[in-house]
Amino acid sequence: MLTLALLLQAAANSPAIVAKSPGEIVAQAPSSDWVDIAADDLLVMQLAYGRRVVIQLMPPPFSQPWIANIRTLAKARWWDGTTVNRVQDNYVVQWGDATEKKPLPAGMIATNENYGVPREFAGLSNRVTKALGPSNNIIQYESFWRGFPLKTWGTPDSASTWPVHCYGMVGVGRNLSPDAGNGAELYTVIGHAPRHLDRNIALVGRVVEGIEHLSSLPRGTGNLGFYEDAKQRVPIASIRLASDLPEGERPRFQFLSTESATFAAYAEARANRRDAFFNVPAGGADICNVPVPVRRRP
Amino acid sequence: MLTLALLLQAAANSPAIVAKSPGEIVAQAPSSDWVDIAADDLLVMQLAYGRRVVIQLMPPPFSQPWIANIRTLAKARWWDGTTVNRVQDNYVVQWGDATEKKPLPAGMIATNENYGVPREFAGLSNRVTKALGPSNNIIQYESFWRGFPLKTWGTPDSASTWPVHCYGMVGVGRNLSPDAGNGAELYTVIGHAPRHLDRNIALVGRVVEGIEHLSSLPRGTGNLGFYEDAKQRVPIASIRLASDLPEGERPRFQFLSTESATFAAYAEARANRRDAFFNVPAGGADICNVPVPVRRRP
Numbered sequence: 357m358l359t360l361a362l363l364l365q366a367a368a369n370s371p372a373i374v375a376k377s378p379g380e381i382v383a384q385a386p387s388s389d390w391v392d393i394a395a396d397d398l399l400v401m402q403l404a405y406g407r408r409v410v411i412q413l414m415p416p417p418f419s420q421p422w423i424a425n426i427r428t429l430a431k432a433r434w435w436d437g438t439t440v441n442r443v444q445d446n447y448v449v450q451w452g453d454a455t456e457k458k459p460l461p462a463g464m465i466a467t468n469e470n471y472g473v474p475r476e477f478a479g480l481s482n483r484v485t486k487a488l489g490p491s492n493n494i495i496q497y498e499s500f501w502r503g504f505p506l507k508t509w510g511t512p513d514s515a516s517t518w519p520v521h522c523y524g525m526v527g528v529g530r531n532l533s534p535d536a537g538n539g540a541e542l543y544t545v546i547g548h549a550p551r552h553l554d555r556n557i558a559l560v561g562r563v564v565e566g567i568e569h570l571s572s573l574p575r576g577t578g579n580l581g582f583y584e585d586a587k588q589r590v591p592i593a594s595i596r597l598a599s600d601l602p603e604g605e606r607p608r609f610q611f612l613s614t615e616s617a618t619f620a621a622y623a624e625a626r627a628n629r630r631d632a633f634f635n636v637p638a639g640g641a642d643i644c645n646v647p648v649p650v651r652r653r654p
Numbered sequence: 655m656l657t658l659a660l661l662l663q664a665a666a667n668s669p670a671i672v673a674k675s676p677g678e679i680v681a682q683a684p685s686s687d688w689v690d691i692a693a694d695d696l697l698v699m700q701l702a703y704g705r706r707v708v709i710q711l712m713p714p715p716f717s718q719p720w721i722a723n724i725r726t727l728a729k730a731r732w733w734d735g736t737t738v739n740r741v742q743d744n745y746v747v748q749w750g751d752a753t754e755k756k757p758l759p760a761g762m763i764a765t766n767e768n769y770g771v772p773r774e775f776a777g778l779s780n781r782v783t784k785a786l787g788p789s790n791n792i793i794q795y796e797s798f799w800r801g802f803p804l805k806t807w808g809t810p811d812s813a814s815t816w817p818v819h820c821y822g823m824v825g826v827g828r829n830l831s832p833d834a835g836n837g838a839e840l841y842t843v844i845g846h847a848p849r850h851l852d853r854n855i856a857l858v859g860r861v862v863e864g865i866e867h868l869s870s871l872p873r874g875t876g877n878l879g880f881y882e883d884a885k886q887r888v889p890i891a892s893i894r895l896a897s898d899l900p901e902g903e904r905p906r907f908q909f910l911s912t913e914s915a916t917f918a919a920y921a922e923a924r925a926n927r928r929d930a931f932f933n934v935p936a937g938g939a940d941i942c943n944v945p946v947p948v949r950r951r952p
Contacts, residue, residue, distance in 0.1 A: 445866045446821050446945075469933060523744050523846045533933050548821045548846050548942050552927045555934040568743045568873040575866040629850045635767060635831050636853040642940065644846050647744075 377631035378622050382649045385618040390610040391503070392653060398598035399430060399561065400607060401451075403440075404591055409566035410598075410607050411526050411544075412650075415502050418519055419558045421467045422528050425539035426560060430597045432461035434540065439589035440573065444581025446547030449570040450529055452540050454589060460540065467536040471555045472518035475508050498643040500614035500623075504562070505643045507554065519559040522549050522644035524567050528558040546571040549644040564609050564650045608653035622649065675929035676920050680947045683916040688908040689801070690951060696896035697728060697859065698905060699749075701738075702889055707864035708896075708905050709824050709842075710948075713800050716817055717856045719765045720826050723837035724858060728895045730759035732838065737887035738871065742879025744845030747868040748827055750838050752887060758838060765834040769853045770816035773806050796941040798912035798921075802860070803941045805852065817857040820847050820942035822865050826856040844869040847942040862907050862948045906951035920947065 376384075399411040413423050429435060435451075438458070442450035475495070495515045498507050505525075508517040521527070526544045530537030537558060544563055563570070578584040598606045612619050626646045628637035674682075697709040711721050727733060733749075736756070740748035773793070793813045796805050803823075806815040819825070824842045828835030835856060842861055861868070876882040896904040910917050924944045926935035 443870075445869055532930055549940070551940065551943060552924065552932070552936045554936065556927075556932050571743055572741075572870050572872055574870055626850065629854075632830055634850070634854050638850045638852065642847070642849065645849060 375630050376625065377629070378625040380631070381618060381622045381625055382612060385612060385616070387654075389613050389616040389618045390651065390653075391613050393564070393609045393611060395599035395601075395606050395608075396427075396597060398564075398607060398609065399426065399595060400598055400601065401435075401566075401595045402593040403569060404593065407566065407569040408607075409569055410564050410609065411561045412503070412564045412609070412611070413561040414504055414519060414559065417473045418504075419471075419528075419560045421465045422537065422539040422558045422560050425464050425467070426542075427597060428461055428463045428465075429540055430595055431600060433594065433596075434458070434461055435592055435595035438592050440570070440592065441576075441589050442543070442580060442582045443546075443570075443573045443576050445575045447545070447550060447581065448543040449546050449573060450541065450543035451590075451592060452529065452542060454586070460538070464538055467538060467558070469534065469536050471558055472516040475510070475515040475517050500619070500643075500646075500648065503611040503614055503648050505646075505648075507643075518555050520549070520643065521545055521551055521553045521557075521559065522562075523547070523647070524563040525559050526561045526563060527553065528560060530557060544570060549642070551644075562648075564611070565607070565652075610651055610653050612649040614648060619648075622646075673928050674923065675927070676923040678929075679916060679920045679923055680910060683910060683914070685952075687911050687914040687916045688949065688951075689911050691862070691907045691909060693897035693899075693904050693906075694725075694895060696862075696905060696907065697724065697893060698896055698899065699733075699864075699893045700891040701867055702891065705864065705867040706905075707867055708862050708907065709859045710801070710862045710907070710909070711859040712802055712817060712857065715771045716802075717769075717826075717858045719763045720835065720837040720856045720858050723762050723765070724840075725895060726759055726761045726763075727838055728893055729898060731892065731894075732756070732759055733890055733893035736890050738868070738890065739874075739887055740841070740878060740880045741844075741868075741871045741874050743873045745843070745848060745879065746841040747844050747871060748839065748841035749888075749890060750827065750840060752884070758836065762836055765836060765856070767832065767834050769856055770814040773808070773813040773815050798917070798941075798944075798946065801909040801912055801946050803944075803946075805941075816853050818847070818941065819843055819849055819851045819855075819857065820860075821845070821945065822861040823857050824859045824861060825851065826858055828855060842868060847940070849942075860946075862909070863905070863950075908949055908951050910947040912946060917946075920944075 393412050397413045399413060401409040438453045440449060440451040441454045493511055495512055496509050505520050505522050506517050507520050508515055510516055523545050526542055528537035528539050529541030529543055573590060575581055576583040583589050623646050627641035628639065630637055691710050695711045697711060699707040736749065736751045738747060738749040739752045791809055793810055794807050803818050803820050804815050805818050806813055808814055821843050824840055826835035826837050827839030827841055871888060873879055874881040881887050921944050925939035926937065928935055
């Protein structure tokens with residue numbers, strides 16, 4: 357478990373390495389540091405005019421009931437013909453059935469408000485970016501794990517871990533508690549990390565390609581950024597699991613292993629930019645300012 | 655100087671107040687909590703099709719040489735006919751003279767890399783949102799001051815204060831150090847706060863209205879999000895100080911005093927949402943997740 361302090365120490369001992377930009381560090385990663393994303397974990401959303409958005413679903417143990425529903429909905433082609441209905445500046449883009457009356461497919465799983473998991477269950481080989489504890493007997497840290505940003509908080513006996521709302525993360529719209537959403541109504545973050553949503557909504561994945569097709573949509577002028585005129589809604593041609601597409605049409609992506617030494621160096625460089633443009637390294641980076649690198653599989 | 659801990663304590667004693675949403679708290683602010691923005695501090699950018707972006711320039715002591723240049727450029731109508739040239743997703747929109755050859759007006763002031771100011775100079779009536787020190791004899795806190803988000807860091811004798819890169823903040827493009835930019839090339843943040851730019855670039859203001867006209871522009875596909883085809887650039891019809899517009903055309907804005915009790919309650923509610931949608935208050939908020947409320951003057 358590398359803390360930021362340790363990373364800084366390592367950096368001080370390796371001046372040749374730290375002058376690289378984060379992008380240069382990633383470009384030089386050995387191929388063994390790149391992790392294939394399984395076709396069953398990729399959700400492919402087709403909008404009009406060839407605009408494609410690809411989402412990586414989150415690995416267990418997080419949000420599994422919603423993710424099972426999302427696979428069910430994709431297999432049922434339930435989203436085909438639905439729309440992007442809400443674009444709120446510096447917040448979220450949201451899509452689903454604007455009528456809220458479209459019948460759901462069979463096999464949907466009931467969900468409840470388990471947005472985090474016990475810390476022991478979350479796996480501990482994660483990369484800690486900000487260790488804030490223990491103080492007052494509270495364990496508190498942010499980390500990356502299998503490509504996703506997490507936060508852990510609580511007493512040693514009861515700490516839990518949950519995914520956090522960074523730019524591009526995908527979550528499940530819901531009504532008031534105890535409703536927890538079913539996965540049919542989804543959104544992605546297109547602004548500063550709305551961390552107040554953490555533990556209040558199920559996060560199910562993140563956009564790995566094409567978020568610009570959502571983030572550049574015209575903002576809705578209705579309450580919460582909903583489009584006021586139905587004609588403004590953006591039609592969704594289809595949403596499929598990559599594994600349900602013909603072999604030749606499947607997008608193939610890799611993410612930089614968040615457990616790799618390359619990722620550690622990348623995160624350190626994001627926290628302390630020393631490449632040519634920068635005069636003063638920041639001394640730290642918000643977890644959401646360390647986006648996990650993704651590439652198309654070479 | 656209110657720390658977050660004190661705010662939380664106050665909240666615990668006032669359950670009737672904290673059940674309000676941040677928006678409700680702001681809507682109920684007395685008119686005395688709203689501060690007029692002087693017409694000389696408002697920069698009005700007109701794009702095609704009536705799209706207007708309004709920027710509030712930062713008050714002294716921050717970035718004054720660049721802001722003086724910006725006033726000079728606006729009075730010289732220097733930006734008229736220039737373009738938005740760069741739109742990088744989750745980062746910045748940048749505008750200015752794409753040729754980099756347009757002659758500058760007389761009276762431009764030389765700048766240097768003074769991106770922060772001594773703490774004593776920054777004024778101390780500010781609202782602290784996150785007190786992280788002192789530890790190891792380092793003073794460290796984030797605060798709001800006259801409508802802007804600031805960070806203070808350093809030893810008691812040498813601490814300095816600087817504005818921070820939140821969503822919508824406007825800064826000055828520059829080349830490699832020691833160049834510090836002159837104010838002719840500007841950008842605004844359209845994604846997660848790029849705090850690594852703090853103290854590396856002059857911040858000169860923030861967008862108070864119309865950022866959606868910039869944040870929803872098509873992303874550039876060139877290096878750093880520059881438009882590859884000159885035809886993609888977005889023409890700027892004019893940039894003027896509101897004080898140079900005819901009286902009847904001047905936009906008039908107010909911001910919620912960041913020194914007011916209403917702002918304290920708003921910031922507390924942003925950090926601990928207890929309105930109907932939320933199950934679990936976050937226990938804190940990043941300074942950039944507490945945007946300073948702005949309204950048109952009633």
